[in-house]
Amino acid sequence: MAELASAKVKDAITSMLEEIDRSCMRRMQGRMHRCAANCCDNMDLSIDQVNACVETCSKSMGEAQNFVQNELNNYQDRIQRCAQSCQDNLRDKISPSTSETQIAAYKKDFEGCVVNCAETHIQLVPAMLKRVKEFLNRTTDQI
Numbered sequence: 001m002a003e004l005a006s007a008k009v010k011d012a013i014t015s016m017l018e019e020i021d022r023s024c025m026r027r028m029q030g031r032m033h034r035c036a037a038n039c040c041d042n043m044d045l046s047i048d049q050v051n052a053c054v055e056t057c058s059k060s061m062g063e064a065q066n067f068v069q070n071e072l073n074n075y076q077d078r079i080q081r082c083a084q085s086c087q088d089n090l091r092d093k094i095s096p097s098t099s100e101t102q103i104a105a106y107k108k109d110f111e112g113c114v115v116n117c118a119e120t121h122i123q124l125v126p127a128m129l130k131r132v133k134e135f136l137n138r139t140t141d142q143i
Helices: 002-041 047-093 100-122 125-141
Strands: none
Touching (some): 002 047, 002 100, 047 100, 047 125
16 A cells, blocks of 8 residues: 555656656756857867856756755655654554554554555645746746
């Protein structure tokens, strides 16, 4: 049950990243490389100027990648905190005198809690996608 929920979260994130790549990142990457190629094609620039030009071309792409990574890290942290809360609730219920039957019931509750975490966080993916796209579209406009 928890494995299926985990797979659903992974699929949702993968779909989101594919959408981000297709709708924003590839365009940005193409622009970055064309910009860098123009820097290299300019024979009037010194080595330092070419390096600075190329670095300027890649700045927006780096910012975009950092933003996406931070969003993913925050999302992962939230899921982990939710799952940790499920685990804490389980631990609070179990004592040395807890029967095997009770433990089995608590473990089932734990799995349900973890599945609920996954389902709740899957519902957050569209908002995260919107945030990322808005940021990337603003960043793309600056290139």
